[in-house]
Amino acid sequence: MHPSPVDPVPDDEHARIAASTFRMLSDATRVKILWALFIEEASVNVLAEAVGATPAAVSQHLAKLRLAGLVESRKEGTYAFYRASDSHVRRLLAETLSHAEHVTGAATEDDPHSY
Template sequence: MPDDEQVHLAAEGFRMLADPTRIKILWALLQGESSVACLAELVGASPTAVSQHLAKLRLAGLVRGRREGTFVHYSATDVHVRALLAEALFHADHTDRDLPDHASGDLTAHVPAGGAAGS
């Protein structure tokens, strides 16, 4: 059984993923570092809204910022964020397309309808 702190942190991470804009922001950041302005354009939200989402994602430990002069470049924190988001999207794809479970438990062959997990 995980300890209470692990459970709390995991629940907080899932809570942060419970927003479509934050999922899009994380997906974009998994493709590489990005600024608020670029992310706003990619996800179709205002820079102010994206900044607020990034602040929450940063507090949850899902993204980090790297300051360069007056700009901050954001990226996903680590490979765990990629795996977490990929699994959530794979699950959504299975639900959306009513696909059967993976009989062997092998998830390596799965590619969601919208593209590869790493693309």
Template sequence: MAAPAARREDPPARALGLAAATFALLSSPMRLHIVWALAQQENDVSQLARRVGGTPQAVSQHLAKLKLAGVVQVRRQGRHSVYRAVDPHLVTAATLMVERLTQDAAPVTLGA
């Protein structure tokens, strides 16, 4: 039998608030898909729209929120704006959750 884990201090309220806000940011399936796609490779808005199944306008609005939150960065490449994911911790969290739910045949029941 494994030894119980050492009890850790509770995180500060500010950290909990920021974490909750980050989860809220990723609560949109399209934003989550955008982060997932940008974790794999840089894309412009048109490529992302095709990949995530949204209009370029909708994807641009989601990218603006992600950029404001510091999740993605943009750079100019000719006439295009190319986006990339820049927060490795958030990308890891999003990727782990999507992979876990993709591989798991049984749905996750919250609150059970």
């Protein structure tokens, strides 16, 4: 017999929002952009250099992240500066990156083909 979950199964709306958030985090460049924005506010060019992508690609990713409500922007003259807007997502991303570190550490310590 399996123990019952602490919380009931999420309703459709909460499940849809969670899936949408995971979709936004399913791209490695978006993960890097979002993490950089949790550290500090930045422009497209600064982000592009930080994550190793073109400014055009970063702009496209930022547009998706903004539509999802994960990134906010402000204008200063002709420049736009972006920042991460959701502390819940920061915790989710930090936990996921911690898991990635655990997986890669475990794989290199034991057997590089174990995952």
